[in-house]
Amino acid sequence: GCSRYAQLIGIRHEITANLLFIRFEFSTGDASGHNMATLASDALLGHLLKTIPGISYGSISGNYCTDKKATAINGILGRGKNVVTELLIPQQVVTDVLHTTAAKVVELNIRKNLLGTLLAGGIRSANAHYANMLLGFYLATGQDAANIVEGSQGVTMAEDRDGDLYFSCTLPNLIVGTVGNGKGLGFVETNLTRLGCRADGEPGTNARRLAVIAAATVLCGELSLLAAQTNPGELMRAHLQLERDHTTAKVGA
The missing domain is CATH 3.30.70.420 (Hydroxymethylglutaryl-CoA reductase, class I/II, NAD/NADP-binding domain)
Structure with a gap:
């Protein structure tokens, strides 16, 4: 009642x-x-x-x-929405757009995300930076940003399929909603509408759609970072270039 x-x-x-x-x-x-x-x-x-x-x-x-804490029970049972994302990237796209190879991404994922996280004592998690994408997404759509703590638990997988790259991110703890606290702000309403999360339908449909889009955002960011880290210096060059451009734009304004 x-x-x-x-x-x-x-x-x-x-x-x-x-x-x-x-x-x-x-x-x-x-x-x-x-x-x-x-x-x-x-x-x-x-x-x-x-x-x-x-x-x-x-x-x-x-x-x-368990709320806003990384725990084994959340990783096992899930909390919120459990989403699996995956895609198969053709070899030419891996080479021309990501500037790497499937074999390099697979090797890095094993050494960094799987073994590195194991050595660090990670809790049911093996990824590079889920929290980065989730924070931006949660703030833009009116979520409780503290839930990125358990939301950042998840597993990245990569396979070399004859030069094509199979890439997947599994997120068992996506806590998102399209109604309730934080959703009355103008920019939030605009963003949820643009994402197609204001459609009529059965209760829960819009929230499930939002969770899938959030997971897809994580996949894109995770793929981009891992591809960059297969090339020495690329990550830092990108940071310096973007920060320098941002600073110049502010000064020029």
Whole structure:
């Protein structure tokens, strides 16, 4: 009775000593669902306290959710939308546009994203910079930008298919919505409309579309960076050139 859109779809729990941790899972329509899920959880918690003898209140959140933190449980179960993106890039495009080869990207992905992240102690994650793209996308579309913490968990894969490059990014924790807090700003409304996320349809359709576009944005940025890093000095040259142009434009203005 606390929401027209929140639906309880799963319950998971852990018991440690005399403490019970519960993770409620909801579908939340086109909303990202932070407040919706908290309100529903509050109602469920009240019901449990009234009907089950011997238990007492601990907290509305026990960090088993897990909100705005990189955890193994989010990587395993997902939080928000789970999106897999993939594309196959012809060899000529890899050579002429990305200035690299499929073999070089595959080797770099193994050494950097897989082994490098393993050595660093990454949590169910193997990517170069998902957070960069997500932050810009979240700010432009009125999302809770702090959710890029768990959103940046994900796995990049690359395969050399006879010179063509298969490239994929999997993001299990995309928390995005097209309604709710942060969506009333003019530029946000404009951006969501331009992205086709204001269409009529079943609840959740626009949010799913937005999640797919966000994941595609991540894939493009991830591919660009890895391709650049297969060539010594290219990443720094690009930074210096763009920063110098930006500075000149500001001075000239």
